[in-house]
Amino acid sequence: MKKYDALYIFVGITKDDALNANLEKALAEITRLGGTVLATESLGKRAFSRPMKKRDHGVYVKARFEIDPACIAELVKRYKLVEEVFRVQILAVSEKLEHKLANERAARQARIASQQAKLDPQVAQPAESVTEA
Numbered sequence: 001m002k003k004y005d006a007l008y009i010f011v012g013i014t015k016d017d018a019l020n021a022n023l024e025k026a027l028a029e030i031t032r033l034g035g036t037v038l039a040t041e042s043l044g045k046r047a048f049s050r051p052m053k054k055r056d057h058g059v060y061v062k063a064r065f066e067i068d069p070a071c072i073a074e075l076v077k078r079y080k081l082v083e084e085v086f087r088v089q090i091l092a093v094s095e096k097l098e099h100k101l102a103n104e105r106a107a108r109q110a111r112i113a114s115q116q117a118k119l120d121p122q123v124a125q126p127a128e129s130v131t132e133a
Contacts, residue, residue, distance in 0.1 A: 001066040003038070003093040009058040011086045019059055022084040027063065029078045035067030058086055064093070 008026055013019045019042070027037050043060040067075070072090060079088045 001035075002069050003064060003066050003095070004072070005091050005093055006063045006065065007089045008061045008063065008085055009087040010061065010084060011055045011058040013059050019061075023061055026079070026082060026085050026088075027065075029075060029082065030065050030067060032078075033067060033071040033075055035065050035071065035075075038064045038066060040064075053086075055086070 008023070010019060010022050013022065023040065027040070030037055040061060040063045043062055045057055045059050047057045048055065069092075076088070076090065079085050
């Protein structure tokens with residue numbers, strides 16, 4: 001099993017209920033082929049840079065899933081038959097790159113926290129309680 005990221009574009013959707021139904025239909029294709037969906041994230045409605053098939057905007061949804069690499073070609077063929085999916089792009093996730101990016105993100109956050117502590121020492125130390133006499 002290998003991890004993949006997929007970017008789906010749905011068009012002609014006006015309600016969130018319709019989006020959820022279409023997304024479930026698209027993700028069902030992954031489970032039919034023996035894969036598991038790990039996470040989904042709606043990126044919202046966005047305009048296309050140029051009209052495609054007389055459409056000028058769509059709802060973008062990102063999903064991460066695990067599936068056997070041999071099933072990807074079959075998955076792409078099935079998405080061509082699903083009318084609700086306007087476009088789909090599937091990319092393999094590099095585990096080494098993901099680990100490296102996570103380490104860089106943690107180091108960056110630690111560096112920012114230390115810089116903030118140097119600039120404002122009161123943030124790093126708890127404030128003393130002041131009582132009036």
